[in-house]
Amino acid sequence: MKEKKGFSVNGYLMICVLLVAQVATFFYAVSGNPEAGVILSVLVGSLxxxxxxxxxxxxxxxxxxxxxVGTVSDVGLRWTIPLFRRANISLRIRNFESARIKVNDNQGNPIEIASIVVWKVSDTAEAMFDVDDYESFVRIQSESAIRNMASSFPYDPRDDEQAEVALRSHPIEISARLQEEIQARLAKAGITILESRISHLAYAQEIASAMLQRQQASAIVAARKQIVDGAVGTVEMALQRLNEKGVVELDEERKATMISNLLVVLCGDKSTQPVINTGTIY
Structure with missing residues (x-):
């Protein structure tokens, strides 16, 4: 059922019309026909x-x-046929935050997710007559869409090397996908989704500690890799500069010793203690 415009007229105009009708009825009754005047007065009064x-x-x-018979959205005082039953419905923008849902991502990892949904009624007839309670319908269908969307993506891109989008690393893409999922379910109820975004995202409590350790280990490995890459580049530059300047000539064994010492200094967690050679270079 689609929305259509209902019959109504300006209320202030109808006040003038009914006042004139009321006065005319009074004079008609006084003029000599009281019975008809009473009937007309009751009729005008009911209007x-x-x-x-x-x-x-x-x-x-x-x-x-x-x-x-229709929907009236013209603001202000209105008048319509008194026999029409009138139900109020809000067209204002509304929002709610869903409950935290536990669901498995596409790798089977249990996660907790919640979202904020911003919506409004766009078709009053569908919202009023096509579903039993449109506000409850919005909440239930939104949570269903959130669950389906969360199970379609990995929590983290490291969980799925082939994944282009992940829940944690691509908030804009995930919000757009979530909005599409919810809108597809609520279009039949005359609801328009204006915005949806994730408000809570975390691993479930039973695996949160293990996943935190894995993230920390991954961060340490990535940092170490960057340190080693920088150290190797520094050693290469040092050997190249020494060779270009002709400061000292080193055989392969001394080069290996120098490289080892430089890498220890550059890659070590703690400050190194230098050993000063006061004798000859050999």
């Missing part, structure tokens, strides 16, 4: 029940004996 107020970013969904 005053057709007034309603529409607040900004709200709408009135109107039904007539169970049939949908």
């Amino acid at each position: 005053w029940l057709g007034y309603f107020m529409v607040q900004p970013n709200q709408a009135k969904v109107m039904t007539f004996f169970g049939s949908y």
Whole structure:
């Protein structure tokens, strides 16, 4: 069921019309036909029940004996047929944070994930009549989409060397994918998703300690690799400069000793204690 515009007129205009009708009815009754005047007065009086107020970013969904007759979103005092039943629905932007869901990523690692979803009603008829409770529908379907999305990607790119996108390292891509997943489920309820983003992401408690140790080990290995690469480059430059300047000529054994000493100095965790040779170079 799609939204359509409902019948309503400006309330202030109808006040003038009904006041004129009320005065005309009074004079008609006084002029000599009191019975008809009473009937007309009751009829005009019942028309005053057709007034309603529409607040900004709200709408009135109107039904007539169970049939949908339209939606009024014009702000201000409005008037419609008094027999129309009017239900209020908000068009304002709303948001909520989902509960923390435990789910396995695509590598089978248990993780905890939660997200913030920003949404609004875009079709009042679908939201009111196509689902039982659209607010509950938004929450349940959003959590289902979050669970499905999280199980489609690895937590960390190191978990899957072939993965182009990971939950932790690609927040923009993950937010876009999550928004698509939620929107696909809520389009049938007249809901538009404006934004969705992850608000909590962590390994589950039972493996968090082990994964932290693995991350620390990976960071140490990466740092060591960078240190070794820099040290090797420094040694190469030192040997090249010594050779170019002709400062000293070293045989292969002395070169190996020099390289070993330089690498110890450059790659060691602690400060080295130099040994000064006061004799000859050999």
